[in-house]
Amino acid sequence: xxxxxxxxxxxxxxxxxxxxxxxxxxxxxxxxxxxxxxxxxxxxxxxxxxxxxxxxxxxxxxxxxxxxxxxxxxxxxxxxxxxxxxxxxxxxxxxxxxxxxxxxxxxxxxxxxxxxxxxxxxxxxxxxxxxxxxxxxxxxxxxxxxxxxxxxxxxxxxxxxxxxxxxxxxxxxxxxxxxxxxxxxxxxxxxxxxxxxxxxxxxxxxxxxxxxxxxxxxxxxxxxxxxxxxxxxxxxxxxxxxxxxxxxxxxxxxxxxxxxxxxxxxxxxxxxxxxxxxxxxxxxxxxxxxxxxxxxxxxxxxxxxxxxxxxxxxxxxxxxxxxxxxxxxxxxxxxxxxxxxxxxxxxxxxxxxxxxxxxxxxxxxxxxxxxxxxxxxxxxxxxxxxxxxxxxxxxxxxxxxxxxxxxxxxxxxxxxxxxxxxxxxxxxxxxxxxxxxxxxxxxxxxxxxxxxxxxxxxxxxxxxxxxxxxxxxxxxxxxxxxxxxxxxxxxxxxxxxxxxxxxxxxxxxxxxxxxxxxxxxxxxxxxxxxxxxxxxxxxxxxxxxxxxxxxxxxxxxxxxxxxxxxxxxxxxxxxxxxxxxxxxxxxxxxxxxxxxxxxxxxxxxxxxxxxxxxxxxxxxxxxxxxxxxxxxxxxxxxxxxxxxxxxxxxxxxxxxxxxxxxxxxxxxxxxxxxxxxxxxxxxxxxxxxxxxxxxxxxxxxxxxxxxxxxxxxxxxxxxxxxxxxxxxxxxxxxxxxxxxxxxxxxxxxxxxxxxxxxxxxxxxxxxxxxxxxxxxxxxxxxxxxxxxxxxxxxxxx
Amino acid sequence: xxxxxxxxxxxxxxxxxxxxxxxxxxxxxxxxxxxxxxxxxxxxxxxxxxxxxxxxxxxxxxxxxxxxxxxxxxxxxxxxxxxxxxxxxxxxxxxxxx
Numbered sequence: 001x002x003x004x005x006x007x008x009x010x011x012x013x014x015x016x017x018x019x020x021x022x023x024x025x026x027x028x029x030x031x032x033x034x035x036x037x038x039x040x041x042x043x044x045x046x047x048x049x050x051x052x053x054x055x056x057x058x059x060x061x062x063x064x065x066x067x068x069x070x071x072x073x074x075x076x077x078x079x080x081x082x083x084x085x086x087x088x089x090x091x092x093x094x095x096x097x098x099x100x101x102x103x104x105x106x107x108x109x110x111x112x113x114x115x116x117x118x119x120x121x122x123x124x125x126x127x128x129x130x131x132x133x134x135x136x137x138x139x140x141x142x143x144x145x146x147x148x149x150x151x152x153x154x155x156x157x158x159x160x161x162x163x164x165x166x167x168x169x170x171x172x173x174x175x176x177x178x179x180x181x182x183x184x185x186x187x188x189x190x191x192x193x194x195x196x197x198x199x200x201x202x203x204x205x206x207x208x209x210x211x212x213x214x215x216x217x218x219x220x221x222x223x224x225x226x227x228x229x230x231x232x233x234x235x236x237x238x239x240x241x242x243x244x245x246x247x248x249x250x251x252x253x254x255x256x257x258x259x260x261x262x263x264x265x266x267x268x269x270x271x272x273x274x275x276x277x278x279x280x281x282x283x284x285x286x287x288x289x290x291x292x293x294x295x296x297x298x299x300x301x302x303x304x305x306x307x308x309x310x311x312x313x314x315x316x317x318x319x320x321x322x323x324x325x326x327x328x329x330x331x332x333x334x335x336x337x338x339x340x341x342x343x344x345x346x347x348x349x350x351x352x353x354x355x356x357x358x359x360x361x362x363x364x365x366x367x368x369x370x371x372x373x374x375x376x377x378x379x380x381x382x383x384x385x386x387x388x389x390x391x392x393x394x395x396x397x398x399x400x401x402x403x404x405x406x407x408x409x410x411x412x413x414x415x416x417x418x419x420x421x422x423x424x425x426x427x428x429x430x431x432x433x434x435x436x437x438x439x440x441x442x443x444x445x446x447x448x449x450x451x452x453x454x455x456x457x458x459x460x461x462x463x464x465x466x467x468x469x470x471x472x473x474x475x476x477x478x479x480x481x482x483x484x485x486x487x488x489x490x491x492x493x494x495x496x497x498x499x500x501x502x503x504x505x506x507x508x509x510x511x512x513x514x515x516x517x518x519x520x521x522x523x524x525x526x527x528x529x530x531x532x533x534x535x536x537x538x539x540x541x542x543x544x545x546x547x548x549x550x551x552x553x554x555x556x557x558x559x560x561x562x563x564x565x566x567x568x569x570x571x572x573x574x575x576x577x578x579x580x581x582x583x584x585x586x587x588x589x590x591x592x593x594x595x596x597x598x599x600x601x602x603x604x605x606x607x608x609x610x611x612x613x614x615x616x617x618x619x620x621x622x623x624x625x626x627x628x629x630x631x632x633x634x635x636x637x638x639x640x641x642x643x644x645x646x647x648x649x650x651x652x653x654x655x656x657x658x659x660x661x662x663x664x665x666x667x668x669x670x671x672x673x674x675x676x677x678x679x680x681x682x683x684x685x686x687x688x689x690x691x692x693x694x695x696x697x698x699x700x701x702x703x704x705x706x707x708x709x710x711x712x713x714x715x716x717x718x719x720x721x722x723x724x725x726x727x728x729x730x731x732x733x734x735x736x737x738x739x740x741x742x743x744x745x746x747x748x749x750x751x752x753x754x755x756x757x758x759x760x761x762x763x764x765x766x767x768x769x770x771x772x773x774x775x776x777x778x779x780x781x782x783x784x785x786x787x788x789x790x791x792x793x794x795x796x797x
Numbered sequence: 798x799x800x801x802x803x804x805x806x807x808x809x810x811x812x813x814x815x816x817x818x819x820x821x822x823x824x825x826x827x828x829x830x831x832x833x834x835x836x837x838x839x840x841x842x843x844x845x846x847x848x849x850x851x852x853x854x855x856x857x858x859x860x861x862x863x864x865x866x867x868x869x870x871x872x873x874x875x876x877x878x879x880x881x882x883x884x885x886x887x888x889x890x891x892x893x894x895x
Contacts, residue, residue, distance in 0.1 A: 009843065016847035020854030020885070027855070027881050028862040031872060038884050061813055114868065143880070144872045 032140060032150035040067075040157050047164040055176050059167065059183060063160060066187035070156040070197050077197070078149055091148025097199035099129065101148055104138040111142050131244045133201035148199065155203040159196035162203070162210035163187060163435070169214045170439045173401035174394050181442025185383075189438070190376045191431040201245045206435060208242030211235075212253050213408050213436075217401060252411045260407025264400050294342065301345045304418035306333040308352070311421035313578040317366050318421050319359050321351035327538055330578070349418070356417035357384055359426055362489035366423075371493075373427050378485055380430060383441040390444025402440060409436040449473060499534035499556075506530055506573050506588035515562055519549050523652065525591060526563040530573065532583065535559050539582070543589050544571035551575070568593035597650050597659045599666060600628070600691040601673075602725060606684045607640045616642060621677040624649040624661060629724045645724045646685060647693060648673075666690060689723075689765060696727045696753030697761075699791035703774050704747050705783045712737050712746045714781050722777045727753030727764060729776060747788065750776075754792065761792055848889045855885055 027034050044063065048056045081089070090101040106120040140147055140154075163186045171179035186192060195202040212235050219231035242249040266276045287293050305322055312318040313330040320327055323344055331337075340348065362378075365371050394402035412432050420426050467476045511527045530541075534556060541548040541561040549562040561573065570590045575583040607613035613633045620626045631643030650659035650666065658667035662674060666687060673685045705712060721728040729752035737746045754761045754768050761768045768774075774785045820826060836844065859881055863874045 012839070012843065012847055013850050016850040017854040020851035020856075021858050023851070023881070023885055024855040024858035024862060027877075027884075028859055028866070031877055031880070035880065035884055038888050042887065112873070142873060143876050145866070145870045 030147070030150050031144040032147040033153055036150060036153045036157050043157075043161060044164070047161075047168055051171070055171070055180070058176075058180050062180065062184050062187060063164070066160060067156065069188075070193070071153070073193075073197050074149055074152045074156070077152070089148070091146070091151070091199055100134055100137055100201075101141075101146075101151075101199055103129070103134060104141040105146060107138045108141045131201060132241065133204050133245055136204070137199075151199055152197045155198060155200075156196050158207045159192070159203040160187070162207040165210045165214040166435065166439065169217050169401065170405075173217075173398035174439060174443050175397060175446075177446035178390075178394065178439050178443035181445060182439035185438035185442065186435055189379070189431070189434055190373075191428055192434060195431060202431070205242050205245040205249070208238045208240075208245065208249075209253055209408075210238070210435065212238030212242065213257070213404065216257050217404050220400065248415070252415065253408075255411040256408035257404065258407075259410045260404035263403035263407050267395060267399055267403060288342070298340060298342065298345055301348065301418070302338055302340055303333075304415075305340060305345075305348055306331075306336040306338050307419040308348075308421045309333075309336060309338060311419065311425070316425070316580060317360075317370060317423040318578050318580070319355060319364070319423055319426075320421065321355050322348050324538070352417040356413060356426070360423045363493040364423070365493055370423065370427075374486070374489060374493075376427070378481065378489060380434075383434070383437050386441040386444035386448070387437060388444070389447050390440035390442065393447035394440050394443045397443075402443075405436045405440055409433045501532065501534040501536070501539070501575055501577075501583040503530060503532040503573065503575065503583050503585040503588075505532075506585050508589075509560075515552075515560070518552065519562055519564070522549055523565045524549065524562060525566055526589070528561040528563060528573065528589060530559045530561055530575075530585075531557060533557060535575075536577070538577070540576045540578075542574040542576060543591070544569075544574075546571075563589070563591070566591045597652060598693040599648050599650055599659060600693050600725065601646050601648055601666065601685070601687045602689045602691065602723060603644065603646075603685050603687040604641045605630075605644045606638070606686070607642070608681075610635065610640050612681070613640045613642050616683075621683070622675055625675045631724055643724055644685065646675075691725060691727065691764070692755050694755065696755055697792065698751065698753055700732065701729075701750050701752065701768075701774075701790045702747060702788040703750055703776075703785045704745050704788050705776070705785035706743060706745045707783055709737060709744045711781055711783055712744055715746055715748060715776075715783060719776070719778050721752075721764075722779055723764065725753070727755075729763070731776075748785075761790070848886075851889065852882060852885055855881060 023034070048060055051059065081091075090098050090105055092098040092101060103123050103126075106116070107124040108114075109116050110120060110124055137151065140151065163183060166186075167179050167183045170182055195206075215231045215235035215238055219228050219235060222228045222231055239250050239253055242253060246252070266273050287297060305326070309322060309326055310331070310333045312320055312327055326338055326340075326344075358381075360370065360373075360377065362374060365374060391402060391406060394405070409432075416426070416429050416432070420429065467473050471479070507529045509527050509529045511524055515527050516524060530551075535553065535558065536556070537553040539551050539553070539559070541551040543561075543563050543566045546564070546566045549564045550560075552560040552562065554560065566589075568591050570587045573585040573588045574581055605613075605616065607616070610633060616627070616630060618627045618630055626647045627644055628647050629645040633640065633642050635641075648661045648666070650661045652659055658665060660666060664671050664673045666673070667690075671687050673687060675683045675685055677683060705715060715731065715734055717731050717734055719731040721730070729750045731748050732751050733749040735747040737744055739745055752763060754763045756762075759767065763774075766772070766775075768787065768790065770787050770790060772787050774787050776783050776785070836847075839847065856878060860874060860878055863872055863877060866872075
């Protein structure tokens with residue numbers, strides 16, 4: 001007997017040790033999973049206590065199915081990530097999940113003394129993205145090591161607990177059908193499902209807000225002061241958890257509860273409701289008559305509109321709720337100068353409200369990823385359609401609970417509606433509203449179905465729930481959803497969606513004065529004609545990575561793209577809607593390298609003093625200037641000068657009218673260029689004339705000079721035009737003065753340098769041909785004449 | 798009423814009944830239930846001594862095991878050990894709740 005007892009005890013202790021061994025191994029392998037499982041075992045049964053057996057079974061099945069699907073999904077994520085499992089892996093390949101885990105693991109590396117870099121410190125201590133969720137994740141990573149998958153389990157548990165908190169409230173107030181229906185929607189709503197197994201803050205935020213709402217509801221309804229105090233503390237805890245997980249989280253939660261209580265009061269009687277509606281109607285003219293009040297309201301809406309307009313230009317599929325003119329100039333909310341008139345603000349509010357419920361309409365879905373949201377979008381429509389019936393039915397059963405559920409979502413919905421402009425964000429962020437709408441929609445569905453018992457009030461559904469006495473209403477809904485709605489929605493998507501932007505041809509066309517005006521002083525390298533389909537006025541163009549100056553819309557099939565400074569080479573033409581690429585024509589734009597322009601400028605340099613002037617010598621004086629010739633130093637009232645010929649390397653003028661040096665356009669009258677020499681001196685150079693840098697053609701010419709006899713007699717062989725350049729005309733031979741007294745003249749033979757231009761030969765910028773006027777200006781006199789013969793003319797014969 | 802006549806819900810209900818039947822007849826579940834009953838039937842001194850053995854074993858195994866993990870995977874061992882103690886203690890206390 002004693003032996004048997006000893007054996008039994010030994011077996012017991014061996015089993016205990018084995019249990020400890022298993023616990024140790026499991027805990028070493030995945031500590032957080034062990035804790036999450038223990039927490040789930042301890043916490044979840046609490047939510048089923050006190051329920052009738054049948055209701056408990058239904059709720060338990062829903063929760064068990066929800067958890068099972070989540071565990072399988074996390075397993076699938078694990079399998080998908082298998083190839084990436086090395087010690088650099090942070091639990092997700094990209095996005096916010098990777099950021100949160102990466103930040104936590106960098107902090108962990110700093111905390112436990114692993115090798116780190118400066119960037120680790122930057123990320124760990126960055127103010128951006130600092131939330132209590134990041135702190136929680138960091139604490140878990142530091143304590144237990146990397147836990148990318150058990151953290152997903154923890155999030156799934158947090159989400160489920162939050163759903164059950166609301167479930168118990170709804171079960172008590174609105175009844176089992178609403179509670180079970182809402183719970184099922186919450187646990188299997190696609191977006192919420194993905195959130196609940198992510199590494200994101202959303203499950204913790206939902207837990208915080210659900211705790212706040214459930215606690216507020218219980219605190220209001222509770223009659224015992226001690227219990228009321230407990231719920232108030234839980235309410236504060238909920239707010240504390242949510243406080244920094246989303247901008248204005250506490251304000252949104254408190255506003256939600258205030259709106260709920262306000263609705264509760266309004267719905268207390270028809271008289272109160274009528275008075276409130278009348279007051280609301282009366283407030284419209286009051287606001288219209290009070291400019292200060294109106295301005296305040298408008299400035300609030302302008303602030304949200306700036307955020308909305310900014311969202312439209314983020315990556316992804318945008319939708320617009322402001323008038324089109326507000327999207328003409330993309331700007332960040334901080335830089336935006338958007339102001340609205342009352343009518344514009346009213347249109348904005350109405351569009352935002354409608355868009356919140358209907359966007360994206362099935363035909364607006366643009367990508368396969370958005371198309372995947374189609375069932376959820378249709379489900380959303382169903383929830384919204386059921387909501388009015390649910391709100392009425394729920395209010396009849398428990399006015400406070402129904403008003404609180406409606407009111408709690410309204411501030412968040414309003415902020416989302418007014419500030420959001422991105423379809424993807426809207427689809428995801430509606431997940432913040434669904435947890436409060438779902439219960440009421442479930443109550444609505446139940447109300448509609450149970451009304452079928454009364455034939456007079458519900459003639460289409462018989463007491464057995466059959467539609468027109470033929471098909472079960474549930475089956476009808478499933479059939480309608482699967483066979484009618486989905487194909488119908490898909491068909492309408494194909495029929496009515498906006499035509500995709502498609503480029504069919506890209507051709508280079510000449511730049512006109514109008515394009516130069518549009519360019520507004522910017523360098524205009526090319527004008528490109530784009531032909532295609534689906535072109536729209538607010539598209540933006542880019543040549544490779546360089547944004548174009550403008551896309552000038554002509555019609556849906558044609559637009560001009562004005563190209564600014566683009567590196568030489570062959571580039572893609574890319575069209576953007578906001579920042580979303582919508583079309584690309586690969587290697588369609590070729591930009592030739594811009595040849596460097598040079599010009600010879602004749603003018604006078606001004607120096608600070610004589611010593612500087614005397615010290616100046618021909619040669620390269622800066623990166624863009626080379627002194628070719630220098631004249632003698634001369635001093636006058638304007639300072640110390642030396643005539644000079646300088647060869648400049650100049651930039652093309654944006655308007656195509658010459659070139660400029662140091663932003664000084666050389667073709668303007670009497671330009672003054674300030675040249676900073678390599679030695680650091682600044683020389684002012686007053687340009688008198690410009691010459692080409694190509695060598696001139698040397699030639700001779702016979703010129704008949706006319707004028708007063710006294711001047712003609714001064715003309716001698718060896719006289720030279722007053723110009724430093726080698727082009728300067730020199731008198732080689734001169735005849736005697738003829739026709740003294742009447743029209744005296746004197747023929748001379750000149751040698752000079754001329755340049756070939758598009759208009760023919762030219763001498764110092766003036767036309768040089770037989771019969772053309774000719775001016776010889778020496779230091780002493782100026783004399784006018786006419787060209788009689790030219791050497792180039794003879795040569796061409 | 799409506800649920801029983803709905804093909805969709807009827808199918809789900811039938812599936813649920815089969816899963817429930819499988820769960821109630823599962824050997825694993827019955828083994829776990831037998832073990833929990835066995836623990837519950839033990840006299841308190843023996844129960845607590847068994848719990849102490851399990852906890853000590855868990856600690857003795859866990860600490861060197863965790864310390865041997867690669868540095869990038871390694872937890873803060875003392876802290877994790879305390880959490881393990883608390884978690885196991887809570888878990889062991891769960892079946893003894895009144």
